[in-house]
Amino acid sequence: MDTTLADPSRTLLPPTPPVPASSLPLATAGLRLGPTLGEGGLGVIQLAHQDLLGRDVAVKRLKRGSTTDALARLLHEARMMGCLEHPNVPPVHAVGVDPEGTPVLVMKRVDGDVWRPGGDLEDDVRVLIAVTDALLHAHERGVVHRDLKPANVMRGAHGVVYLVDWGAAWPAGDTAEVAGTPAFMAPEMYAVGPAAPSMDTWARSFSRASSASDFEPHPPTPTR
Template sequence: MEVPGYTEIRELGHGGTGRVMLAVRDSDGLAVAIKHLSDPLREDDEFAGRFRAEAQVIQEIDSPHTARVLDYVEAGDDAVIVMELVDGITLRRLLEHEGGTGAESALVVLKGALLGLAEAHERGVVHRDFKPENVIVTQEGESKLVDFGVAAHFGETAGLVGTPSYMAPEQWDEAPAGPATDVYAATLVFFECLTGHRPFLGADVAALAYQHQYVPPPVEEVDEPLRPIVEHGLAKDPVARPESARAFLAELEGVALTSYGEGWEQRGRAGLGLLT
C-alpha cells in the first residue's frame, strides 16, 4: 500500500505482526516511521481493532519519552500508524552487544522508562509489554518507549498478555493490569541493564511463570545501594510495589543522588551515548 501523503524509502524492521518503514512526509520532508500490519493480520478483525486502538492509545500520550503518533491512515484494506522517527538503537541490541550498561546508565534508562510510563499511567493507560525491544536509546543517552500494541486502559483484561520473560505475577493470573504491572517490567529491565541478564531464566514458559510468581529475585547480584529499588519494584504483590511510576521515579532519584552524587544523570547519559 502507498500511504497518501508519504513516500516510503526502506524497511526499518519487521516481525510477526508487520513491518516498519522509513518514510518522508511529502508536505515538508519530515522523516517518519510507518507501521504496517502484516497481510494475514489485516484480515483478522481482532488484530485490526487492536491496531486501531494502539494508535488511539498513543495519541493520548504526549511525552518526550514515548514515540509520538503523527497520523493514522486507513486506505482500502490497509491501515498504518505514522510515528515519530526515533534515531537510535533498541535497548535489546545494546545489551546484546555490551552486556550490562553500568549502574548510572541503568538508572538513566529506568528514569526515562518511568517518565514515559508515568505519562501513560496518568492518562489511564498501562503498557503491558515493557521490555528492552520496546525501548529506543539515542546517541544523546535519552530513552524512548515504543510499541503500545497490547496497551490497555486500567482494569481491562485480555487473557494472557505480554512477553513471558517480563510478565508480572498478576499477568500470569490473567488479572487486570495496572501501573504496578509496568513498574515490575521496568524493574526487570533495570536488573538486566545492571547485570547483563534477566533475574529469571526459566527454560520454558511454565518455569518462567513459577519464578515470577514465587521465586525471590537474586538481588545479591546488584550493587548494594540499588537493591532496595529492585526489591521494591519486583515485589510479588502489586500492592507492595510503588503505587505509580511517578512515585517510583522519586524513589530512584533519591537513591541515585545519595549513592552516586549530583552528576549521576549526566554521566549515565554520556555512558549510554558512547554505547550507541
C-alpha cells in the first residue's frame, strides 16, 4: 500500500539527477554561522552574518549523511529560485559547500512571520495579491511553484510578502513526479505529468478560501 500521501501536511519532493558535491565551490567564505532558524526534510536553515557586507543571511545546510539525491534537490531549488528576479521572491546569494564539504544554499534572510490567513480580510487580500504577482512572474519565467500554501508565505520587514520554499518547483511543461503538499495539490498533481501554472492557481484558490473563512483544505481523492 502506498502511504506517501497519507499525511496531507507533508511536502513531497520530486526526484532529480545526482550531482557530485566535489564539483561545487566554497559558498560560505566570509560567513559566521549562527543559531538554527528552522528545519525541514532536506536540512536545517541557519542564521549567518556576512561580515564584509554587514548583513544577515539564511543558510540552508543539508543534514549530515545526506544522499546524492538530497544534494540534487538542493541544487534544483537553487536553480529554480536563481532564475527569478522579483521583490516577493527571496534572492539566492550563493550555492556550494561549506569548509566541511556540506552542501549549502545561501539566500536572503526573511526576518518575519509565516502568514496565517483568516485575520484581517484587507491584509489577507494584500498578501494574496503579492503572492499572485510572484507566481505570475515565475510562470512568465517558465517555473511552477507546486507547493503554494500559507506556510510557504512569509511577511518580512516593512510588511514585504515573500513566497518561499521553492524545493518542489518545476519547469512548466516538463514531466514532473508527484510533489507538493497533498492538502493543497491539484488533482492532476497526484500522477506523473507535465507541470502547469494551473497547479499554482488551484493552490492559491484554496489559500484564498482559507483566508476568508474557517475552511480547511482536504486532498482530493486521486484518480486511478
